[in-house]
Amino acid sequence: MPVQIPKDSWAGSVRTVTLGATAAEGGTRARSVTVGGQKTLPFMHFEQVTPHRPLVAIEIKDRRPEDWSPLLLDVWGDAMGDPAAWAKAAEQAGADLLVLALSLTGGDGQPTQPQAAVAAAKAVLDASGLPLIVFGPGQAEADNALLVPVAEATKGERIALGICEDKNYRTLVATALANDHRVIARSPMDVNLAKQLNILIHDMGLPLDRILMDPTTGALGYGIEYGYSVMERLRLAALQGDAMTQLPMIVTPGFEAWKAKEAKVGQDVPEAWGNWAERAITWEALTAVTLIESGADIVVLRHPESVRRVRQAIDALMAVPETA
Amino acid sequence: MALSGIQIYKLLPQTNCKDCGFPTCLAFAMKLAAKQVELAACPHVSAEAQAQLAEASEPPVRLISLRSNGFEVKAGNEVVLFRHEKTFYNKPGLFLRVRDSEPVEAIRARVAAADGYHVNYVGRDLSLDGFAVEATGDNPAVFTAAIGAVRQASHRPLILISHNPDLIAAGLRLLDGEHPLICGADASNWEKMGDLAKQHGAALVVCADSLDGLADLATKLKDRGVADLVLDPAARQLGASLLLGTQIRRLALRQNFRPLGYPVIAFPGDAPDPAQEATLAAQAIAKYAGFIVLDHFAAEVMYPLMVLRENIYTDPQKPIQVQPGIYEINNPGPESPVLVTTNFSITYFSVANEVESSGLPAWLIVADAEGMSVLTAWAAGKFDAERIAKSVKGFGIADKVSRKRIVLPGHVAVLSGELEEELPDWEIRVGPREAVDLPAFMKQTL
Numbered sequence: 001m002p003v004q005i006p007k008d009s010w011a012g013s014v015r016t017v018t019l020g021a022t023a024a025e026g027g028t029r030a031r032s033v034t035v036g037g038q039k040t041l042p043f044m045h046f047e048q049v050t051p052h053r054p055l056v057a058i059e060i061k062d063r064r065p066e067d068w069s070p071l072l073l074d075v076w077g078d079a080m081g082d083p084a085a086w087a088k089a090a091e092q093a094g095a096d097l098l099v100l101a102l103s104l105t106g107g108d109g110q111p112t113q114p115q116a117a118v119a120a121a122k123a124v125l126d127a128s129g130l131p132l133i134v135f136g137p138g139q140a141e142a143d144n145a146l147l148v149p150v151a152e153a154t155k156g157e158r159i160a161l162g163i164c165e166d167k168n169y170r171t172l173v174a175t176a177l178a179n180d181h182r183v184i185a186r187s188p189m190d191v192n193l194a195k196q197l198n199i200l201i202h203d204m205g206l207p208l209d210r211i212l213m214d215p216t217t218g219a220l221g222y223g224i225e226y227g228y229s230v231m232e233r234l235r236l237a238a239l240q241g242d243a244m245t246q247l248p249m250i251v252t253p254g255f256e257a258w259k260a261k262e263a264k265v266g267q268d269v270p271e272a273w274g275n276w277a278e279r280a281i282t283w284e285a286l287t288a289v290t291l292i293e294s295g296a297d298i299v300v301l302r303h304p305e306s307v308r309r310v311r312q313a314i315d316a317l318m319a320v321p322e323t324a
Numbered sequence: 325m326a327l328s329g330i331q332i333y334k335l336l337p338q339t340n341c342k343d344c345g346f347p348t349c350l351a352f353a354m355k356l357a358a359k360q361v362e363l364a365a366c367p368h369v370s371a372e373a374q375a376q377l378a379e380a381s382e383p384p385v386r387l388i389s390l391r392s393n394g395f396e397v398k399a400g401n402e403v404v405l406f407r408h409e410k411t412f413y414n415k416p417g418l419f420l421r422v423r424d425s426e427p428v429e430a431i432r433a434r435v436a437a438a439d440g441y442h443v444n445y446v447g448r449d450l451s452l453d454g455f456a457v458e459a460t461g462d463n464p465a466v467f468t469a470a471i472g473a474v475r476q477a478s479h480r481p482l483i484l485i486s487h488n489p490d491l492i493a494a495g496l497r498l499l500d501g502e503h504p505l506i507c508g509a510d511a512s513n514w515e516k517m518g519d520l521a522k523q524h525g526a527a528l529v530v531c532a533d534s535l536d537g538l539a540d541l542a543t544k545l546k547d548r549g550v551a552d553l554v555l556d557p558a559a560r561q562l563g564a565s566l567l568l569g570t571q572i573r574r575l576a577l578r579q580n581f582r583p584l585g586y587p588v589i590a591f592p593g594d595a596p597d598p599a600q601e602a603t604l605a606a607q608a609i610a611k612y613a614g615f616i617v618l619d620h621f622a623a624e625v626m627y628p629l630m631v632l633r634e635n636i637y638t639d640p641q642k643p644i645q646v647q648p649g650i651y652e653i654n655n656p657g658p659e660s661p662v663l664v665t666t667n668f669s670i671t672y673f674s675v676a677n678e679v680e681s682s683g684l685p686a687w688l689i690v691a692d693a694e695g696m697s698v699l700t701a702w703a704a705g706k707f708d709a710e711r712i713a714k715s716v717k718g719f720g721i722a723d724k725v726s727r728k729r730i731v732l733p734g735h736v737a738v739l740s741g742e743l744e745e746e747l748p749d750w751e752i753r754v755g756p757r758e759a760v761d762l763p764a765f766m767k768q769t770l
Contacts, residue, residue, distance in 0.1 A: 001540040005571050006578060043566055188703050220628055221445065222670055223697060225635040228610075229408040236406070261674070261760045262628070268681050272443035274623025282628045286606045290632065293566065293610060313562055313603045321564035 007047045012241035013039040014297075015209050016052065017248050019097060019182060020131025021158040026180070028157065030129025033097055035212075035297040036248035041235065042295055045320045053318045054292050056307055057133060057300045058090035059099040059254055062120035063107055069264045071280050072302055083120045084127035093304035094311050097131040099162075100124050102146050104137035112137065117146040118153045125157065133160040133184070133250075133300075140168035151175040160184055160212060160250075166197050173204045184250055186214040189226045191233050195244040202244070212298070213247045219256035219263075220287045227251065228294045235295035251291050254302035257284040285309040292317070327380045329357040335373035336366065343367055384576045386586050388527050388552050388614065390417070390454065392502040393479035397453045399554075399587035399614025405573055411639040416609055417453035418629065419483055419617045421593060424470035425460040431473040438621045439478035443630065446644065446673045450630040452480070456507075456617045457495070459486035464494035471495050483507055483589075483617065487531075489516035496524045505529060505615065507589070508556060514541055518550040527552035529589055535571060539583035546583075553586045554615060560594045562604060569612040587614025594619075602629065609633045644669040645695035650719045651676065656685040658726035661770045663755065663762075664712055665733060666693035666701045674759035682763035684770075687724065691715040698733045709742035716747060729770070731755040 016036040021027025037051035064073075064080040079085040087098055102117050121134055134150055136143030147161050148171060161172050162184035169185070176183045185201055187193040194215050201211055215234055217227025237245040257263050263283040266276035273279055284306040288299040292314065301307050333353035344365040346352040355361040356377075363369060363377055387400040397417035404410045420438045422431045435455055442451050455474050459467040467486065474482065475498065483505040484495045492506050508529030509517040521528035530545065530553050532538040538555050545553060557568040569588055575581040590613040592604035601618060602625050608616045609632050638644060648667045653676060665675045667690045679686050691712055693701035701707035712732075722728065728750040732740055734757035743752050756765045 001536055001543060001583065003535040003539050003575065003581070003584070005535065006574055043563060044570065045563070046567060046571075188700060218697075221631040221635065222674070223635075224632070225407070225638050225640070228636070229406070229640055232406050233408055259758055259760070261678075264760055270443065272441065272623055273627055274625070276624075278622070279624035279627065282602055282625055286602060286628050286632060289603050290606055290610055293607060309599065309603065312597070312600065316562035316600070317566065319561070319563045321559070321561065321567055 005046065008040065008044070009047070010039060010239035010241075012239050012243075012246060013037065014235070014238050014248060015246050017182060017209055017212055019133070019158055019160055021156055021180075025158070026156040028125060028129075029131050031131075032158065033131050038235075039239070041239070042293055043317045050318065052297075054296060054314050055096035055298045056094065056310055056314070057097045057099045057250075057298055058093060058095035058304075058307060059101055059252075059300050059302055060086040060090055060124070062100065062102050062112070062117065065103070068302075069258050069280065070266070071263075071277055072258065075304060082123075084123040087124040087128040087130075091128045091130055094307050095130060097133065097298070098124060098128060099133045099135060099300050101135040102137050104139065104142055111142065112146060114146055114149040118149050121150045121154055121159075125154065131159070132157065133162060135162040138163065143168060144171040147172055148175045151179045151181055154181075155179040158182060162186070163214065164197070164201060166193070166200070169197065169201055170204065173201050173206050176210065177204070177206055182210040182212065184212045184214050185247075186216060189216045189218075189223075189230050191230060191237065191245070194230075194234060195242070198244045198247060208243070208247060211247050212250045214250050214252070217251045217253065217256055217287075217291055219253065219260045220283055220290070221262060222256065222260055224287055224290060228290060231291065231294040231296065248297035249295055250298040250300065251296050252300040253287040253291055254284055254300050254306075257287045258302055281305045281309070285313075289313045327357065327377070329354040331380075332356050332377065335369070335376055337368045337370075339368065341368065379582075382585075384580055384585050385573070386552070387414070388505075388554055388587050390481035390483075390503055390505050390527065392454075392481045392499070392504065395454070395480045397481050397615075402573070402612075403577065405570075405577060407636060408640050411641065412637045414614070415633050415637045416613045417481075417615045418605075418626070418633070419454045419456045419615060420452060420621050421456040421458055421485070421591075421617050421619050422470065422474060423458045423460050424466045426470070428469055428473040431470055432477045434621065435474050435477035439480065441621075441623065441626065443623070443627050445627075445631050445634060446669050448634065450634070452621075452626070454478075454481040454483065456483035456485055459488065459491045462488055462491065464491050467491045468494050468498055471498050481505075483615070487513055489513055489520060492517065492520055496520060496526060499524070503527065505554060505589075507531070507554075509541060509545060511537070511541065514545060515548065518545045518548045521550050521552070522548075527554055529554045529556050530586075531556045531558060533558040535568065535575075535584065539581075542583045542586065555584065555586050555588045556591075557588065560591065560596070562600065562607060565590065565604065566607060566611055569608070573612045588612060589615040589617065591617050592619075593617065601625075605629050606632055610636050646672045646690060648690050648692040648715065650721055650724075651688040651690060653679045653688055654683060654685040656687045658724065660685040660687055660725065661729045661731055661753075661766070662687045662689060662716075662721055662725060663731045664689045664691060664715070666691055666696060666698050666707050668693065668695050668697045668701070671697045671759075675762065678759045678762040679766070682766055684763070684766045686766070687721060689715055689719060689721060698735045702736050702739075707736065709739045709746050712739070712743060713746035716750070729753060731770070733757065
């Protein structure tokens with residue numbers, strides 16, 4: 001019995017965003033990476049070619065993060081004390097690109113100084129040829145104080161600056177405009193808020209192919225279903241032709257999963273949770289893969305083993321089956 | 325897919341005889357389409373039209389129920405492709421597979437351990453749904469011994485796997501009165517398998533490596549009178565599973581394509597690389613499987629998979645909430661601190677579990693934030709100083725404590741000033757952002 005397989009054909013498509021600039025493009029990256037460009041829902045290869053695979057970024061910090069899970073402190077070891085060494089280790093672990101997340105304070109407990117942030121970013125760029133994303137500490141004043149000098153010192157490298165939120169995006173967008181960078185627009189798990197922020201950023205003159213959106217997600221067990229559905233809805237809207245949703249999506253399952261108790265700690269937890277290390281890695285990897293299937297273009301991860309598993313899953317999802 | 329009033333009208337006698345109590349056949353058809361009357365009200369409808377109308381009123385994905393000894397696992401009856409469109413209804417059953425090549429002692433031990441596994445997630449008790457027993461050879465005695473070993477260790481529903489009808493027949497004889505799933509029917513054995521399924525009230529898996537083949541077999545089996553079918557599209561890789569699962573669900577929902585209007589069974593344990601089992605199972609949960617057969621049982625993998633299943637199958641229109649009010653943890657007294665959080669159940673359980681495990685007494689005020697987490701509720705204006713103050717006053721916590729200390733979640737530290745104005749005789753403290761850091765905070769600073 002021949003079955004007619006229904007194919008969706010969509011009016012819209014996701015824009016492409018390129019991060020990183022090679023020497024020929026005015027930067028120093030070994031290569032640039034491009035995400036987006038889909039004309040179908042994720043991995044529906046029988047409808048359209050998926051032009052760019054989802055990417056895995058590894059999050060590193062400008063200094064050893066004492067509040068990270070002991071499992072992460074163990075696995076990265078001494079490299080965590082030196083952003084350059086950590087960047088190299090992350091590249092070796094299979095990162096497609098790096099996220100440098102700046103700390104609010106330095107080792108002395110004082111606020112991180114702009115020079116120190118610039119030095120960390122430069123060290124990472126020198127140590128690895130991967131494209132770079134830089135996150136501020138997540139407080140408006142500190143973000144602006146640190147990211148502007150970083151953006152200026154890395155002019156032309158096409159880094160992505162994060163995180164633009166509705167209350168704090170002007171300064172970051174202005175410096176991205178001036179220094180040929182990209183920005184990440186983060187909104188709290190809501191389709192309309194995501195659109196609204198994209199519009200505000202675009203209205204400042206930043207072309208849409210220089211904006212990634214982060215619709216925010218929750219970890220497995222801690223609200224992943226909200227992030228999952230918002231991403232599905234954003235991607236459907238993009239394919240239906242809503243221009244302000246047609247941006248590639250970046251999410252941070254590593255950050256979310258590793259703050260969940262299931263991943264973070266191994267003591268004083270129920271026996272039914274099983275082996276800690278395997279549970280933690282599974283927590284991060286399943287959060288990431290589930291979000292990739294709902295439309296994530298870049299997932300930011302923390303543990304090298306989950307990076308390996310998620311990359312393996314992406315390989316498998318990108319393979320075009322014979323049945324297609 | 326339901327028929328429209330006009331489509332139903334075409335199947336009616338169109339005589340406007342009014343015997344149904346409505347003035348015209350069209351009016352009656354409209355009422356039928358709206359499911360406000362029964363077709364039986366028309367005494368003149370032909371048997372053929374009756375059959376067609378009954379068929380059209382069936383759900384697009386047939387509900388399949390496996391039952392044994394009071395346990396039940398249901399799959400199917402789904403109506404959407406995306407959970408935000410409505411919700412997903414029947415959580416896919418998670419099964420553990422054993423093979424009859426394993427020693428019966430080993431089978432019994434493995435099944436007993438898995439059967440006894442329970443884990444708590446936001447107040448719900450989660451466990452495995454059943455077991456699959458696979459014949460690796462053609463010896464009925466070996467197969468039935470394995471089934472017997474499973475039944476000694478668990479009463480949960482079973483899936484019997486063999487393409488040899490003689491083995492399946494032998495296995496089914498041990499499961500009298502149960503509704504198991506048998507796996508399965510292929511192009512060579514479907515008649516015998518179909519008859520066994522009918523005879524024993526079992527559901528039957530249809531196996532084919534193409535949608536054409538699946539539709540063909542499913543149609544033949546249905547014509548033979550086997551109603552309860554499950555589809556195995558033979559995809560074992562992440563990419564192919566996603567495509568075929570999506571295509572089957574789309575055909576069933578959008579085109580009401582009956583031959584594929586059944587739940588799908590997935591075998592993540594058959595992945596070429598065993599490390600992919602959890603990933604494949606996670607995909608099967610989100611992307612449309614009705615039954616999932618795993619080969620390995622480890623708490624550290626089962627727990628995340630069961631949590632994912634709870635999350636994906638949460639009704640998006642009804643955030644899971646707890647009752648706002650005062651919760652007493654570890655027998656608090658007048659000197660104990662008062663913690664505040666929202667009534668989103670994941671938030672509540674995260675906080676309550678941490679405080680409980682710290683061993684320190686506390687009063688936990690759960691404010692009505694319309695079922696949202698702290699940050700989301702704050703952003704939406706459902707968890708502000710005014711609402712918190714209202715909860716504090718409304719729940720009468722002031723009568724229970726002598727030392728008036730309130731701990732705010734760290735994520736809403738910005739509210740502390742306003743809250744001081746709202747509650748002038750209270751000491752407002754800012755706690756950690758994440759629940760996991762509460763015990764340390766309570767020990768060190770309270």
